[in-house]
Structure formats: structure tokens, C-alpha cells
Amino acid sequence: MRREWIHAGLLLAPALILLFAFTHLPAIQTVIDSFFSTARGRRPAAFVGLANYERLIGDAIFIRAMVNNAIYAAITIPVSIALALAMALFVHRHIAGRAFLRMAYFTPTVLPLIAVANIWLFFFLPGFGLFEQLRGLIGLSPRNWVGSRDTALYAVMVVTIWNQAGFFMIFYLAALQTIPDTLREAAAIEGTPRWVFFRRVVWPLLMPTTLFLSVNATINAFRMIDHVFVMTQGGPNNASMLLLYYIYEQGFRFWDSAYAATLTVVMVVILAIVGIGQFFLMDRRVHYK
Amino acid sequence: MSTLVVTQTRFDRTLFVAGAWALALVWILPLAYAVWTAIHPSAYETRFVLLAPLTFENFTRAWNAAPFARYFLNTIMLVTMILAAQLILCIHAAFAFARLDFPGKNLLFALVLVQLMVMPDILLVRNYATMAQLGLVDTILAIGLPYFASGFAIFLLRQTFMTIPKELDEAARVEGCSLPGLIWRVYVPLAKPTILAFALVSVSHHWNNFIWPLIITSSVETRPLTVGLSIFATTDSGTDWSVITAATLITSGPLIIAFLLFQRQFVQSFMRVGIK
Incomplete structure (x- = not known):
């Protein structure tokens, strides 16, 4: 028995040490840092209690970032999932040009977000990009999508949805394959309309996948911000500021690591809530299996 | 129909x-x-x-305007290093979780799963400080190090290892097979589809990763393609769009080609990895 413990220890040690060193310890250290001030020059970090959190509450840019992130999540999550489901239903069974369709849906997923952001930026270019040319055709005046406060965040969202919907499609495809054909045949014999069959049979059976994807999409809504660096850099005037980008800005532009740590704590708390929520929802998944 | x-x-x-x-x-x-x-x-x-x-001129102009060859080399070294380290570390850890009994097993496994939510991607500030203490800032090793112990890989491989019948490893032990031998000669070959699936996901993820490499690198010798491309596209605002799009296609090219060639495997891998 003891020998097995030693074996287990030896097998686990390298992975666990690295895991603790770059996930758990930094998470704990981040919480500690958030109660200290940032060391500047010869002045070391000093304990400041909740001062960083007080600053947080009064920080208009932080509030802006949280509101933006909420809008970002509220739109990208349902739209991505709905499109993913549509895509999966389209290519699940035989359809003309199935291979091409599947490729078209999925390709954006394998490309670097930072690279496709360049393409999209060009797409949105005022008075010049393709998007604008199409608007020109129907007589609309040119518009600066990425550079305008009203639309910058939405321009970023379009790219997020475009990038992740195809990835989510895969999970729906996998789930659709597990639905037995006999159900469909039975429904067909009964003369059940397609829509009713979908709503009463397919949709409930896909529920675990939908929950799983919702969690994934929520995490992505906070984590997938590569394209912000290219497209808007949080601007104009913080109109597309998102939490992780703000952490980057505070931590690596202004080098205010204590405040960046405080922002990171907010991020970790949000992700922990999502994680606990998933754990709770997982119980319901079992129900369907 | x-x-x-x-x-x-x-x-x-x-x-x-x-x-x-x-x-x-x-x-x-x-x-x-x-x-x-x-x-x-x-x-x-x-x-x-x-x-x-x-x-074809846009491609040659883009290629010559920035050290893309070096960026390619960096990215290839990076993804290879990460994948190799992930497989070696996580296969052993996953085996221990799947087949061995030891105190605190469930707690440790729960701690592994925490990484699925709180990834190193979020803990930028602290991990940067750690790398500075280790003197690793601006090295390719530093880009990969936080990702070596992948909670996702451990989780995925553990699931696969648990489906392998126990009789097999008893038979191997009777034959005098050592523990490492058992892992590498029995478990790894049987888990090949999962390993391949994870490899595709890992490579495409780290090929595309951007924020952490952006922060931790500061020279041509270490920058991966994504960071190189972003610098090329933003600093040279005078460059025309056709050159920037050409550069964009260059950086995504290998992935697009790999994807088109192995489309079926890609899709199946992502599916396999997604089904828990």
C-alpha cells in the first residue's frame, strides 16, 4: 500500500508542482497583492487594507468594463449558441455541399483570433471596407464602425461570434449523433411536424450540450479578447473596454500591479461563480443520461 | 431520407x-x-x-518586411515544447489519478479541475512576476511553462485510462512489467485517439495564443507568430492592406492547410475532446 503511495507521489509531483506554481499560488498571491499598494521605485509595497477595492468601486472605467462585459456576454453567448445549433442541424444529415458547408462554418475557429482581427478591421474600414461598400450600394453613408463609441463593442462581438460559433457546432454535431434514428422515424410515421419534433424531442435531448456550451461561452466572454488589441484597444474612450483588457492595461501599460491584482480578483470570483454554477447544473445533466 | x-x-x-x-x-x-x-x-x-x-508580390513584401521566418521557428518550437511537456507530465499524473490509490486523491483531483476555470491566461500579472523572479522573462520557455501542467489534459486522459480494463495491467504486471513500462506500453497505445485529439487541440490553441506571449516576450528571438503579426500590423500603419492581409494569411496558412488536409480528424478530435 505504502509503495503505491510513493509511486503516485512520483507520478504526480512534476505536474502538480507546476500546476500549483502557475495556477493556485498565483491566484492566492493575487488576492494578497490586492491588499497592498504597488511598489514604486525605492518605495516598497505597503499594506493598504481595502483601499484598492474602494478605488475599484469609484473607478468609472472599471464600471464601464463590467457593463461592457455584461453586454458582451449577454449577446455573444446566446447568438453563438443559436448559430452553432443552426449550423449543426444544417450539416448533421445529408445536404448538397455538406463538406463545403462544414468547412465554411468551422474554419474561423482554427485561425488565430489576432490574425482574423486584421481581416475584420479591413472589413469594417470606413467608406472603404467591403461591409461599407455593401452599405454604399443601398445608399447609406459611410460609418466608422470600429472607431465610433456606439458601435465599437458590437464590432468586436461580431468577430467573437464568427470565431466561436463553428467550434460550438462541433459539440452539437456530436450530440445530434447520439440521438437514435428510431425516434425520428417514429415521429415521421406519426406525422409529427419537424418543428414540433425539434422542440419536443431534439431540443430537450440537446440540453446538456447547451448547458456545457453556455459555460464555455461565458468563460470565453471574459477570456477571448485578443481581437480587442488589434481592433479597438478598449477604445474609443473605453467604449469597448473589457475586464481582461483593463487588467492588461493596468498591469502592463501603467504597471500598477496591485490594482491589476485587484481587478484579477474580480475576474477569478466571476469565473469561480461560473464554475460552481456549472457544478450545480451538471447534476441536471445526469438526468438526461 | x-x-x-x-x-x-x-x-x-x-x-x-x-x-x-x-x-x-x-x-x-x-x-x-x-x-x-x-x-x-x-x-x-x-x-x-x-x-x-x-x-504574389504582397506575400513576398510581407515576408521581407518582418522576420516571419524567425517567428515561425519560435512558434513551432513553442507548440512542440508545450505539447511534449504536457503529454509527459499529464500522462503520468492521469495514470496516478485513474489507477492508483493514495490519500487525498479526490482533493488533489478537484484542485486539478480548478484550472479548467481559473486558467493561467487570467493570472497574467502574478505569473509575470514569477517569471521575473526566475529570470525567464523574454524566453520561449516562459511562454510555455504555465501551460505545461494542463488540467484539461489530466482530466481527459484520466477519463480514457479509466475505460481500459484492469485485467490488462494485471497481466502486464505478472509478466514483470514495471510501472513506467505499463504506462508507456499498455496505456499510452490504447489511449492514442485521445492523445491525438488532445494534441490537435493543444497545438492549435497555442499556435493562436496571444496575450501571455505578448506580455512575456520582447525580442524577435522569442516572439511567436501571433505577437509578430500584431506588431507588424500596428506599427507599420503606412503599410497597405493587401500586405497586411497577406501577412495574416501567412501566419494562419499552416493551420488552414493542416485543417484542410486533416479536416475529418480535426472535427472528430474536437468532438472527442468535447464529449465528457
Whole structure:
């Protein structure tokens, strides 16, 4: 028995040490840092209690970032999932040009977000990009999508949805394959309309996948911000500021690591809530299996 | 389809197919547009003439304007290093979780799963400080190190290892097979599909990763493609779009080609990894 413990220890040690060193310890250290001030020059970090959190509450840019992130999540999550489901239903069974369709849906997923952001930026270019040319055709005046406060965040969202919907499609495809054909045949014999069959049979059976994807999409809504660096850099005037980008800005532009740590704590708390929520929802998944 | 057409009118079907194609065309449009821009002279950026002259010049100009060869090398070294380290570390850890008994097993495994939510991607500030203490800032090792112990890989491999019948490893032990021998000669070969699936996901993820490499690197010798491309595209604002799109296609090229060649495996891998 003891020998097995030693074996287990030896097998686990390298992975666990690295895991603790770059996930758990930094998470704990981040919480500690958030109660200290940032060391500047010869002045070391000093304990400041909740001062960083007080600053947080009064920080208009932080509030802006949280509101933006909420809008970002509220739109990208349902739209991505709905499109993913549509895509999966389209290519699940035989359809003309199935291979091409599947490729078209999925390709954006394998490309670097930072690279496709360049393409999209060009797409949105005022008075010049393709998007604008199409608007020109129907007589609309040119518009600066990425550079305008009203639309910058939405321009970023379009790219997020475009990038992740195809990835989510895969999970729906996998789930659709597990639905037995006999159900469909039975429904067909009964003369059940397609829509009713979908709503009463397919949709409930896909529920675990939908929950799983919702969690994934929520995490992505906070984590997938590569394209912000290219497209808007949080601007104009913080109109597309998102939490992780703000952490980057505070931590690596202004080098205010204590405040960046405080922002990171907010991020970790949000992700922990999502994680606990998933754990709770997982119980319901079992129900369907 | 034969028995199923009962409930499906021809009109329904037409609408369905049209919807599928319309969505696919919208989805592929940005890429098609990028390809168009990259292979034509900049005069044709927004003029769609069927017989517009083709050119390869945008690619050569992009390639020569920034050290892309070096960036490619860095990225390839990076993804290879990460994948190798992940497989070695996580296969052993996953085996211990799947097959050995030891105190605190469930707690440790729960701690592994925490990483699925709180990834190193979020803990930028602290991990940067750690790398500074270790003197690793601006090295390729530093880009990969936080990702070596992948909670996701451990989770995935543990699931797979648990499906392998225990009789097999008893038989191997009777034959005098050591523990490492058992792992590498029995478990790893049987888990090949999962390992391949994880490898594809890992490589494409780290090929595309951006924020952490952006922060931790500061020289041409360490920057991966994504960071190199972003610097190329933002500092040279004078560069014309056709060159930038060409550079964009260069950086995504290997992934696109790999994807087109191994489309089936890609899709199946992502599916396999997704089903828990």
C-alpha cells in the first residue's frame, strides 16, 4: 500500500508542482497583492487594507468594463449558441455541399483570433471596407464602425461570434449523433411536424450540450479578447473596454500591479461563480443520461 | 431520407438548404475577401474585376518586411515544447489519478479541475512576476511553462485510462512489467485517439495564443507568430492592406492547410475532446 503511495507521489509531483506554481499560488498571491499598494521605485509595497477595492468601486472605467462585459456576454453567448445549433442541424444529415458547408462554418475557429482581427478591421474600414461598400450600394453613408463609441463593442462581438460559433457546432454535431434514428422515424410515421419534433424531442435531448456550451461561452466572454488589441484597444474612450483588457492595461501599460491584482480578483470570483454554477447544473445533466 | 420526407415539403427543404448556404457564404466571406486582397495588386482591394491581374508580390513584401521566418521557428518550437511537456507530465499524473490509490486523491483531483476555470491566461500579472523572479522573462520557455501542467489534459486522459480494463495491467504486471513500462506500453497505445485529439487541440490553441506571449516576450528571438503579426500590423500603419492581409494569411496558412488536409480528424478530435 505504502509503495503505491510513493509511486503516485512520483507520478504526480512534476505536474502538480507546476500546476500549483502557475495556477493556485498565483491566484492566492493575487488576492494578497490586492491588499497592498504597488511598489514604486525605492518605495516598497505597503499594506493598504481595502483601499484598492474602494478605488475599484469609484473607478468609472472599471464600471464601464463590467457593463461592457455584461453586454458582451449577454449577446455573444446566446447568438453563438443559436448559430452553432443552426449550423449543426444544417450539416448533421445529408445536404448538397455538406463538406463545403462544414468547412465554411468551422474554419474561423482554427485561425488565430489576432490574425482574423486584421481581416475584420479591413472589413469594417470606413467608406472603404467591403461591409461599407455593401452599405454604399443601398445608399447609406459611410460609418466608422470600429472607431465610433456606439458601435465599437458590437464590432468586436461580431468577430467573437464568427470565431466561436463553428467550434460550438462541433459539440452539437456530436450530440445530434447520439440521438437514435428510431425516434425520428417514429415521429415521421406519426406525422409529427419537424418543428414540433425539434422542440419536443431534439431540443430537450440537446440540453446538456447547451448547458456545457453556455459555460464555455461565458468563460470565453471574459477570456477571448485578443481581437480587442488589434481592433479597438478598449477604445474609443473605453467604449469597448473589457475586464481582461483593463487588467492588461493596468498591469502592463501603467504597471500598477496591485490594482491589476485587484481587478484579477474580480475576474477569478466571476469565473469561480461560473464554475460552481456549472457544478450545480451538471447534476441536471445526469438526468438526461 | 425516404421515409422521412412525409413531414417535409419541398418548400421547407429549399428554405433549409438556402439558409445553410447563405450562412456558409457569410461565414466564409471575410476569408474569401482576405484571399482576394492578398493575391491582387492593391489597386484591386475593393474593385472586384473577375480578370484582375494576380500577384504574389504582397506575400513576398510581407515576408521581407518582418522576420516571419524567425517567428515561425519560435512558434513551432513553442507548440512542440508545450505539447511534449504536457503529454509527459499529464500522462503520468492521469495514470496516478485513474489507477492508483493514495490519500487525498479526490482533493488533489478537484484542485486539478480548478484550472479548467481559473486558467493561467487570467493570472497574467502574478505569473509575470514569477517569471521575473526566475529570470525567464523574454524566453520561449516562459511562454510555455504555465501551460505545461494542463488540467484539461489530466482530466481527459484520466477519463480514457479509466475505460481500459484492469485485467490488462494485471497481466502486464505478472509478466514483470514495471510501472513506467505499463504506462508507456499498455496505456499510452490504447489511449492514442485521445492523445491525438488532445494534441490537435493543444497545438492549435497555442499556435493562436496571444496575450501571455505578448506580455512575456520582447525580442524577435522569442516572439511567436501571433505577437509578430500584431506588431507588424500596428506599427507599420503606412503599410497597405493587401500586405497586411497577406501577412495574416501567412501566419494562419499552416493551420488552414493542416485543417484542410486533416479536416475529418480535426472535427472528430474536437468532438472527442468535447464529449465528457
